[in-house]
Amino acid sequence: MRSLAARGPRAAAKVGQRRGVADWDAVWSSPEPPAFHLPAASQNLEERIGWLTEGCFDKKALGRALVPLCGASLDVPYLASLGLHTVGIEFSGPACDEASRLWALQRTPAEVSSTVAVHGSLREPAAPSCESLREDGARGSVALLRGDLFAVPPAALEPFGVVWDRGGVTSLSADTIRASLRAIPAGELADLPPVDPAAAAEGASAAVVGRAYFSRLAALSVPGARLLIETLAVEGGEPAGMEADTILAALGGSGWERAELFSRRDVTGLYPDMQVQGKLVEVLVGAVRA
Secondary structure (H helix, E strand, C coil), rough: CHHHHHHHHHHHCCCCCCEEEEEEEEEECCCCCCCCCCCCCCCHHHHHHHHHHCCCCCCCHHHHHHHHHHCHHHHHHHHHHCCCEEEECCCHHHHHHHHHHHHHCCCCCCEECEEEEECCCCCCCCCHHHHHHCCCCCCEEEEEECCCCHHHHHHHHHCCCEEEEEEHHCCHHHHHHHHHHHHHHHHHHHHCCCCCCCHHHHCCCHHHHHHHHHHHHHHHEEEEEEEEEEEEEEEECCCCCCCHHHHHHCCCCEEEEEEEEEEEEEEEHCCCCCCCCEEEEEEEEEEECC
16 A cells, blocks of 8 residues: 555545446546556555465365456456466456556466456456466466456356455445446346345445445355455544444455454555545455355
């Protein structure tokens, strides 16, 4: 998160704002990168990668990583460079275009796939065998799926053993979930995990919205999968993001257990130009799928 401060007040002022479904195309079409986009893999991801990937190279079913609402995050090719078959799911077309460009430039073993439509072909690059993952020169792979996370049928993808969410949960609201459900053809809803109606209700709490999101991630994961969450939150003023207690509450009853708060630190000093009323806090939480 430290890299955000270097981009100046105009970019930093966007951090933590909730945006509607239609706004993300405008964000990624801007000539200036969004404030949340880092020019390298997340420092928190790199520092906790041992915990996140523990055991994933011992079982083929665990050697797959999901980055939901990925934008053009360089965390995706980073995970692939470790030998994981990594899938990013992103709603915005301009974000997918930028991801395809940036990921192809990374000096990693990752192979960048073509962007595909969720309701079209979901075929992905073949995952490397479990035995080859740790061999010298083992290749991970990258698949970029353009579409709505809530519209992805779990049966269409091999389940994941590693899930990394850098702020995705904070970009959701009851409005975005409602829009997602309305856009899914009625005949396809039966193939999707149900969404708690309370999460799409007007004024739904952040914890309820988060529970719907984490439930969807659990549906796409194998038992024993590990989830690492990084968010920013504003304390003591206008609510923005999700604080630790909200994330832990959202994880409860969503298919994840053994949730643990890894760190919670004041990062207000990193964003001197950001216009927030209160304290800016970075939160890192881990959980294991039941």
